[in-house]
Amino acid sequence: MSKHRVSRRQFLSYTLTGVGGFMAAGMLMPMVRFAIDPVLKAKEGGDYIATPLKVADITNEPQRVDFTYEQVDAWYTSEITETAWVYKDEQDKIVALSPVCKHLGCTVGWATDKEHPDQFFCPCHFGRYTKDGTNVPGTPPIAPLDVYPIQEKDGFLYLGKAEPRKEA
């Protein structure tokens, strides 16, 4: 059996050093992450997320697409699921719209209002948007639906971060 004994002074010294180191790491890690975050993001290649939707399956009728990705926030990883309404316009261009209503953030649906079957409808305060995401004047939303940047990879649709529509 070891005869080595830890004195009270040593014990306190070890304990305080350990606790101090732990606290210092807790304060420094967010700063380090903040400093190198742009480098990490650049490596990810633009943050486009794969969706389960094949580009070949996109039609002129808006269809709901749910896609999931992992979000890493310091030490915590969570799974986020987002939704897009995706269709091809008259020029065969793929359009991916955010379902988040620009009034107070409820979720809009396509053709869910019987009186306006060719529009997006928000059930919270009866907001409406035309197929291209333009808010219908006289309804509560004051801006068009946000738009996802899109990419095609290996036949599947990839979506970036939804952003406000840029006026042409």
Ligand code: FES
């Ligand atoms: S939240 Fe959509 S109309 Fe109010």
